Amino acid sequence: MRLKTRERDGILILEVKGKVMGGPEATVFQDTIKEALGKKYKKFIFDLGGVDWMNSSGLGILIGGLTTIKNANSELRLANVTEKIKSLFMITKLVTIFDSYETIEDALQNY
């Protein structure tokens, strides 16, 4: 997994890329979010467009991120959710848990 952050209109965008297969990735992800919350970011977008594939560890990372963000009274939207990830959301019934948008622009609308 590769992780990059950028800011737009005060919103923190986390770009996730590559294969998300488990290991130290979860800690890196959590640390990035906690650091951003410490900098007072209240709105987040996870950009999943560059994810080749993810397994259940990847889903766990997304859920962990959502929980941390919500516990800090902040908000999360997902963008560029690939067909592959959508089908994992269906299988695991996580589809109702996440607020998903087709593109970054869509996710930024009324945020």
Added chain:
Amino acid sequence: MPLKKLVDLSIPSSQDYLPQVDSFVEKLLKATKFPKDDLDDVAISVSEAVNNAILHGNQSDESKKVFIKVYLSKKYIRISVRDEGGGFKPERVPDPTEDENLLKASGRGLLIMQHLMDRLAFKPTSKGTEIILDKFCPEGC
């Protein structure tokens, strides 16, 4: 149907080896007639099985190994992942799609493998747990 063993490898119980196992299996399958569109389903499932063998089976004890074998028949590819742990009862694993489990960060690996592979079998052996993953090649392998 005869099964041809393509590879037999073992890794220490550390997630650091996941990327190596992944690229190894991917290269191997790319050299067969296995459909490219299904490669990710297999890669995801192998990562699930190897993670479980490392974390739950061998409990990250690096002196214990995970054994990975890849087989090819005319109709399907088979991947076997074995650990040196005490085993478990798959039917006792909680359903991750129940409301009370939905926000848990883990517990979805078996469910995902069941959906992405065509056949899944668990073999408790005297030397640990073996999980067998099969995926068909619609046009032959």
